[in-house]
Amino acid sequence: MNSTTAVTAASPPTRSIRWALASLSLSMLLSSLGTSIANVGLPTLAQVFDASFQQVQWVVLAYLLAITTLIVSVGRLGDLAGRRRLLLSGIGLFTxxxxxxxxxxxxxxxxxxxxxxxxxxxxxxxxxxAFVGETVPKDRTGSAMGLLGTLSAIGTAMGPSLGGLLIGEFGWRGIFLITVPLGLLTLLLAQRYLPADQQQAKNTQVAFDSVGTLLLALTLAAYALAMTLGRGQFGVLNLALILLAGVGAWVFVRVEQRVTEPLVRLAMFHDRQLTTRLIMSLLVATVMMGTLVVGPFYLSQALGLGAVEAGLVLSVGPLVAALTGVPAGRIADRFGARRMTLAGLLVIALGCLLLAVLPISFGVVDYIVPMVVITLGYAVFQTANNTLVMADVQAQQRGVVSGMLNLSRNLGLITGASALGAVFAAAGMRVTFVVALALIALACRCARRH
Structure with missing residues (x-):
């Protein structure tokens, strides 16, 4: 009996499901808030600690690198040791x-x-x-994924504004201390309402692949550093790190082919649909991060907006994502996640096309309308694609597959910030979104074939 059947057969009370989803939603909110809230505090931290930008940027990079390098490994560890136990530990550690x-x-x-x-x-x-499959019935998976996507968008959207308010009222320490009571609330709800680990997960004797974990972490760290160091200047160090990441990836594959219980079962990539959907997630995340990097420069330099006006315009995208996440999940449940994946990609492509061709004389509207279109498409795509990836995964593989899905997104965010940021610096807005349109076209081709 798989976990979905078990959930349906057990018929857990609707109230328990809602509170379990509340704990998962808060987990997603806090992890996203942790990514965005610290950025606004970097200038203050540079003053307080008398440090350079290159030094204080590690407050952001350390968080991003830890997530990127370890997310697959902790997903696999959850499959082996029990997801509830590990999630509670993760929430406690975060707090x-x-x-x-x-x-x-x-x-x-x-x-x-x-x-x-x-x-x-x-x-x-x-x-x-990974917990969605154990918490809600299969026919409501899309709605649950949409809810989590909404909370992720809200966390990202409110990070800069909430961080600025907290710094103004309580100083820089407030941007970190605010998550302590929220973390305690999340831990309390998760402890009370998340379903217990399955017995086989507790009693498993499968060994954890520590060598593969170390190799993957070093490989991903090398790639992430190559994409983030130098503030857009790709030099000898960046190239060396890219080469190191390539060598690390080759060694990792060779090791995983030989160990009895690998961190990542390479056979899962024989499933072309799974591989394709991970690639699409990476491509779309690359484009979305490109919009976040390019937007502030375009609004301030090309349109001449001040910091406050630009901040209000930039908040439109995350606000749309927050409002459309849950409806997008319901649409995916009703019309089919596979169909909605392609529909979301086509809408993103339309937004990229508008940004590439609309004249600058249209002013702020030239930016807001395409960004609303792109964000609507992204909400539909992300919810539908996540639903397809997680819907049919075996219970013992949910953690590692969820980790791979999050990893593909994080690698896309890192790549988009570096690659599309460099394109914008060299060739401007239109060329940047021509490149973005080409990436989405490639994702559409993948979606049509699989």
Whole structure:
């Protein structure tokens, strides 16, 4: 009996399902908030600790690197040791690390605490999606995925504004301490309402692939650093890190082919539909991050908006995502996730086309309308694609597959910030979104074939 059947057969009370989803939603909200809220505090941290931008940017990079390098590994660990147990540990670690960040007396200790916070966030991100199959009936998976997508968008959207308000009222420590009571609430709800680990997960004797974990972490760290170091200047160090990542990936594959219980079963990539949907997730995340990187420069330099006006315009995209996540999930449940995946990609493509061809004389409307279109398409695509990836995964593989799905998104975000940011710096807005349109066209081709 699979977990979906078990959930249906057990007929858990609707109230318990709702509170379980509330705990998962808060987990997604907190991990997303942790990504965006610290960015606004970098100038303040540079002043407080008398540090350069290159030094304080590690407050953000440490969190991002911890998530990127460990998210697959913690997903696999959840499959082996029990997802409920590990998720509770992740929420607890995130909460404690948040307190340590807020109390840190030095920049070095703050960066260390942010690394621990990123580890907690990696566990929360990987296992939140994996828990959907154990929490809600299969015919409501799309709606649940849409809810989680909404909370992720809300966390990302409110991070800068909430962070600015907290810094103004309580200083920089407030942007980290705010997540402590929220983390405690999340832990309380998860402890009370999340379903218990399956017995076979508790009693499993399968060994954890520590060598594969280390190799994958080092490989992903090399790639992430190559894409983030240098602030858009791709130099010798970046190239060396890319080569190191390539060698690491080759060694990782060779090791995984030989160990008895690998971290990632390479046979799963023989499933072309799964592989294709991970690739599409990466491509779309690359484009979405490109819009976030390019937008502020376009609004300030081309349209001449001030910081406040630009901030209001930039909030439109996340606000649309927050409002459309749940409806997108219901649409995916009703009309079929496969069909809605392609529909979402086509809408994103339309938005990219508008940004590439609309004249600058249209002003702010030239930016807002296409971004609303892109964000609508993204909400539909992400919900439908996540639903398809997680719907038919075997219970013992949900953690690692959820980790792979989140990893594809994170790698896309990192690549988009670097690659499309470089295209914008070299060739401007129109060429950037011509490239983005080409990436979405490739994703559409993948969706049509699979």
């Amino acid at each position: 404690v690390a948040s307190a340590l960040c807020g109390l840190a007396p030095s920049l070095e200790l703050l960066i260390g605490a942010r690394t621990l916070q990123g580890l907690g966030a990696a566990i929360m991100m990987a296992l939140t999606l």
